[in-house]
Amino acid sequence: MKLRLALAQINTRLGDLRAxxxxxxxxxxxxxxxxxxxxxxxxxxxxxxxxxxxxxSVSSRPNSEDPIFGPLLxxxxxxxxxxxxxxxxxxxxxxxxxxxxxxGQVLHVHHKVYLPTYGLFDEGRFFAPGSxxxxxxxxxxxxxxxICEDFWHASPPYLLWLxxxxxxxFASASPGRGLNxxxxxxxxxxxxHTNRAYAGLFTTFVVHANRVGFEDGLNFWxxxxxxxxxxxxxxxxxxxxxxxxxxxxxxxxxxxxxxRLPLLRDEHPELVQHELERIIHGK
Amino acid sequence: xxxNLSIDTGLVRKILTGFIHSEITRAGFSRAVxxxxxGIDSAVSFVLACEALGSQNVMALCLPYETxxxxxxxxxxxxxxxxxxSSVTIPITEMVExxxxxxxDMSAVRKGNIMARARMxxxxxxxxxxxxxxxGTGNKTEILLGYTTLYGDSACALNPIGDLxxxxxxxxxxxxxxxxxxxxxxxxxxxxxxxxxxxELGFTYEAVDKLLYFLVDQRYRPEExxxxxxxxxxxxxxxxxxxxxxxxxxxxxxxxxSNRTVGYDFLYLRxxxx
Numbered sequence: 001m002k003l004r005l006a007l008a009q010i011n012t013r014l015g016d017l018r019a020x021x022x023x024x025x026x027x028x029x030x031x032x033x034x035x036x037x038x039x040x041x042x043x044x045x046x047x048x049x050x051x052x053x054x055x056x057s058v059s060s061r062p063n064s065e066d067p068i069f070g071p072l073l074x075x076x077x078x079x080x081x082x083x084x085x086x087x088x089x090x091x092x093x094x095x096x097x098x099x100x101x102x103x104g105q106v107l108h109v110h111h112k113v114y115l116p117t118y119g120l121f122d123e124g125r126f127f128a129p130g131s132x133x134x135x136x137x138x139x140x141x142x143x144x145x146x147i148c149e150d151f152w153h154a155s156p157p158y159l160l161w162l163x164x165x166x167x168x169x170f171a172s173a174s175p176g177r178g179l180n181x182x183x184x185x186x187x188x189x190x191x192x193h194t195n196r197a198y199a200g201l202f203t204t205f206v207v208h209a210n211r212v213g214f215e216d217g218l219n220f221w222x223x224x225x226x227x228x229x230x231x232x233x234x235x236x237x238x239x240x241x242x243x244x245x246x247x248x249x250x251x252x253x254x255x256x257x258x259x260r261l262p263l264l265r266d267e268h269p270e271l272v273q274h275e276l277e278r279i280i281h282g283k
Numbered sequence: 284x285x286x287n288l289s290i291d292t293g294l295v296r297k298i299l300t301g302f303i304h305s306e307i308t309r310a311g312f313s314r315a316v317x318x319x320x321x322g323i324d325s326a327v328s329f330v331l332a333c334e335a336l337g338s339q340n341v342m343a344l345c346l347p348y349e350t351x352x353x354x355x356x357x358x359x360x361x362x363x364x365x366x367x368x369s370s371v372t373i374p375i376t377e378m379v380e381x382x383x384x385x386x387x388d389m390s391a392v393r394k395g396n397i398m399a400r401a402r403m404x405x406x407x408x409x410x411x412x413x414x415x416x417x418x419g420t421g422n423k424t425e426i427l428l429g430y431t432t433l434y435g436d437s438a439c440a441l442n443p444i445g446d447l448x449x450x451x452x453x454x455x456x457x458x459x460x461x462x463x464x465x466x467x468x469x470x471x472x473x474x475x476x477x478x479x480x481x482x483e484l485g486f487t488y489e490a491v492d493k494l495l496y497f498l499v500d501q502r503y504r505p506e507e508x509x510x511x512x513x514x515x516x517x518x519x520x521x522x523x524x525x526x527x528x529x530x531x532x533x534x535x536x537x538x539x540x541s542n543r544t545v546g547y548d549f550l551y552l553r554x555x556x557x
Contacts, residue, residue, distance in 0.1 A: 014554050052550040176298065179451075181289035214305040216552045217446075219298050240297055 001251040003140050003167075006036035007224045008244060009237045011213030014048035015058055021046060021068050024083065027244060028075045034246050037140065038080040042171050042211035042224075043112075043147050044096060045084040049173035050215045055126045059088035062099045062106045069099075069106075076101035080138065082145060082209075084171050086127075087111065093128040098145045098171050100136065108136035113156060114149040120175060120218070123149075135163035141251060148172040151194065161202040162269050166254055168198065172210040176221035176240075188221050188239065200231030203257045203264060205249055212242050229257035284503065284511045286493050290451050292458035296331070299443040303335035306441045307416050309557040314340040314415030318406050318436070319362060319370075320473065321355030323456050323465055324444060325420040326362055330459045331443050332418050333366045342413045343370040346402045348379065348474075355473050358465050365462070371409065375401045395474030399435025407438070416440035424449040424488060427495055428521070429528020430480065436472075437531065448495065449488040486517055494521055 008027045013019040024041065031039040043049065046068060047058040060068045062085070072083060080102040087097035087109060096112035111130025115123035133156045135144040144165030150156045151170050160168055178186025191208070199206040205228060212222040219240065226234040226247055235247040258264055277283045307315060315332040319325050332341045345359045356372070363370045378401045383394055406417050419439025421431055423446055431437040444452055449470070456466045470480040470488065481487050494513050497503040498521070505522050509515045537546050 013557060014552060015556050050552050052552065053548075054551065054555065179290045179295065180287050181291055183291045183294050185294065214302055215554050216306070217302065219302065240301055 001140065003038065003249050003251055004034075004036045004246060005207060005226060005249060006031040006034060006039040006244065006246045007207070007209045007226075007237065008039060008041045008045070009209065009212055009222045009224045009242060010042065010045060011220075011242050012045060012048040012211065014215055015051060015054040016048070017046055017058055017060070017068055020048070021071065025071060025075060028072075028079060028081065030244060031246070032078045036079055036246055038082070040082045040169055040171070040207055040209040041084055042209045043084045043098070043173040044086065045171075045211065047084075047086055048215065049175075049211070049220070050218065051086070052122075052126060055086055055094050056088075059086040059094055061088065062097075062101075062109055064104075069101075073101055073104050073106070077104050080140075082169050082171065084147070084173075089128075094126070095130055096123065096127050096147055097130075098147055098169075100138065100143070100145060100169075102138060107138060108134070108145065110134075110145040110147065112147040112150055114153050116149045116152075120177070121149075133159045133163075135160050135165035141166050143167045143169060145169045145171070148174060151198065157198045157202065161204060161264070162267070165204065166251070167205040167207065167249075168202075170195065170206065170208040172208065173220055174210050175218040184239075185221055188223050192223070192225060195225060196227050196231050196233070199227035199229060201263070203229040203254070203261055205229060205251075205253075210237075212240055229253050284497060284501070284507075286496060288448060288450055288492055288496055290447070290454055292455050295447070295451075295455055296334070296458065299331050300335040303332055303418065303441065303443050306554075307336065309554055310416060310440075312414060312416050314342065314413055315418045316342045316344060316406055316410045316413055316415040317418045318402055318420065319343040319345055319359040320420070321352075321358035321465070322468075322470060322473075323461070324422050324449075324452055326358075326461045326465050327452055327456050327459060328418050328420045328442075328444055329362060329368070330366060330461060333368055338366045338368040340415070341366075341368040342409060342415055343368050344402075344406055344409055345370060345372040346375050346405055347372070348374070348398050349376040350476055351473050352471075352476075354468070358462070358468075361462050361465070365460070369413075373405055375405065378404075391475050395472065396432045396435060398474055399432035399472075403435050403438045410440075418443065419445065421445055422447055422449050422452050424492055424495060426532060427499060427528075428484065428491070428524045429531045430484065431531060433531050448492040450492045485520070490517070491521060494518065498522065498525075 060066050062069050064073050082100050087095045099109045100107045113130040117124030135142050142164040144160030176185045195206045208225045210224050211220045223239045224237040237243045237245050317329045343363050379397050410417050417439045419442030425431050505518050508518050
């Protein structure tokens with residue numbers, strides 16, 4: 001099965017939901033016309049990243065009554081969408097979230113589990129952490145979503161792999177940092193290395209949409225990627241430039257790679273469970 | 284301990300021109316004002332601003348004092364001619380003399396601070412006249428060491444080079460076609476005749492940048508820097524300078540009384556809503 005993916009490597013307006021929604025709708029139209037099956041937006045694509053005290057005023061609920069999600073759900077009748085937003089739950093806790101929309105329905109919402117609160121990051125001050133990592137079924141197969149720091153930790157991609165995700169959709173608003181004389185920032189090099197590694201280690205597709213632009217002194221470096229189950233780069237967006245990328249992936253690649261390299265077949269989750277029981281509970 | 288102060292100038296240039304363009308345009312402006320001292324730091328900020336905004340949108344200010352070195356003005360002119368920006372020359376002598384004359388015993392430091400703050404007044408006045416934002420020229424070395432006049436040369440609306448050490452600014456300058464004479468002359472605030480940064484600080488930028496890189500960027504302890512061969516006296520002096528000058532790097536503290544106080548729990552980026 002062939003799948004046409006589109007990545008929206010966009011800049012956002014900080015705290016301006018309406019302006020960001022308009023940009024989403026424009027790009028959705030463009031992706032539809034390009035024949036894309038799925039359009040992936042970066043982390044917090046509807047709100048901007050460094051929200052601080054803006055968080056409670058830019059939250060949405062992923063349902064058709066919501067003024068932001070209503071139009072997005074309508075648009076998802078033509079093309080599947082992954083969008084980034086602030087989710088406010090019924091108890092008024094705020095999460096960094098990504099929603100997968102398809103044929104007018106919300107198929108899955110992922111709440112960012114790992115909230116970086118160190119260095120330049122302060123997410124734990126403003127957001128509640130998610131508490132689950134789940135794969136979900138789409139009309140193209142079983143997918144999984146993670147947000148930025150989630151895949152700086154090895155366990156969430158591993159869990160998605162075991163839960164059946166053959167396409168991992170990663171969203172970031174990754175601030176660029178780290179000079180070392182190379183033409184690539186240390187943060188960009190790190191994310192590319194790990195994403196390539198996940199693709200290869202889990203013989204799966206890894207799709208990463210990262211934003212661009214600036215918020216005060218922070219730059220966001222873009223360079224969105226798709227890696228195939230052999231760990232090969234399918235496509236990469238430019239660094240620092242707003243861009244719209246489409247690329248075809250062949251899901252039958254999973255068959256070929258896993259026939260050659262049956263890492264999934266040979267994986268031993270019971271061993272992991274057993275050893276984790278011992279490590280955590282001393283059993 | 285590996286020292287890596289080298290930068291890819293193409294990468295840095297791309298980020299910094301993007302930063303200048305973004306932060307000026309989203310604030311509703313399209314122009315910049317820069318105090319051009321004739322030195323390397325302001326030269327780099329100036330060229331980056333010309334590249335980001337177009338040189339017709341950059342106003343270079345030459346603000347000499349009567350004892351300023353003739354080279355300073357000449358080097359500023361070299362840049363203005365080469366990059367074709369607008370410029371204005373406003374001597375500050377007549378502004379500052381009445382205040383200086385007030386106290387016959389005034390120290391060189393006080394006079395220097397007055398000059399730096401007079402230049403800030405002119406820059407912010409030109410900011411309104413030219414409808415451009417003041418682009419800063421302070422590098423990471425001087426910000427960490429506090430080698431700057433508060434509300435003087437450190438005053439700006441945005442600073443593109445504040446995360447580059449002096450030796451990194453030099454690398455960037457070489458890639459920006461800045462005249463060699465500006466890159467190679469001894470750095471000086473030019474506040475009195477014969478003043479040089481390295482003479483006044485008591486160490487070279489080459490040496491202190493390496494030390495700062497270990498202490499600040501790589502988070503080595505001072506004693507580890509001494510073990511690695513840095514002179515203990517230098518390490519102690521630099522560590523103390525960094526601590527003592529923190530006040531120049533933050534907004535003045537507000538005494539907290541209410542449940543919501545600017546600076547503590549009223550937190551928004553400047554780019555809020557844009």
